[in-house]
Amino acid sequence: MFKKIVVPVDGSESAWRALEQAAALACKFEGELLVMTVIQPYNNAALLAVPLDHNIISQSNADLEEVGQEVLARARDRVDASGFTGKAEYKIELGHPSERILTIAKAEKADAIVLGSRGLSGIAEFFLGSVSTKISQYANIPVLIVK
Template identity: 65%
Template sequence: MFKKILVPVDGSETAWRALNNALEIGKKFESEILVVNVIQPYNNAALLAVPLDHATINQGNSELEKVGDKVLELAKEMVGSYPHKVEYDMEVGHPSERIIALSKKVEADAIVLGSRGLSGIAEFFLGSVSSKVSQYATVPVLIVK
């Protein structure tokens, strides 16, 4: 049923719970797991109020990549001796867009991700990654609280 499960991780507590849930589901269905960390880079458009020079932006992006590498290393430790294939990937871009695109590209059968709900009015205007993924994904989505 679930041959390949995509699990986005960002280092949050809910992401780790989602990874644990995906591993449990994966054991039952003998699923391949793809763990992904999505980096949303700094850019001038996102920082209109405080324009930064190119070198500062590149340094910030480099730091984000280092954090992403650490998150994936922690994921590898959590996965441990999972009995089936596990792959790790880092994507760059808007998280919900990259997660949805990657799920199509790798032909994932499900997405398991943590909820990092924004509260109140911020969520109304911005929406959360988990909300957007659940709305636009073409495969089942499990949101772990």
């Protein structure tokens, strides 16, 4: 049933709770985890009106990737500490989070997506359009949102 579970993590507490739930589901169904983090690189085109040094943008993108690696290292430690003994893969993706999560879930033929909620609701969620809301609306597989 849940043979391959995609778990996006961003370092938030709700993401860690989602990772814990995903590991439990994967254990129960003898599945595997695909733990991913998505970083949004600075887009040079979006900054055309702002006179910035391109070296600053490149350096900032490198810093973002370093943060992504740290998030995945923490995720690996948490998966190991959970007692999960199945297959777990860790991946960094670049781009818009909801788009990358949905694309990877489809490409990897995932059976479910388990992700954290930042707790936005009502009007704030309507205006901001949270990642969890977009994933739940557009995914073609079950989505578990963990608070």
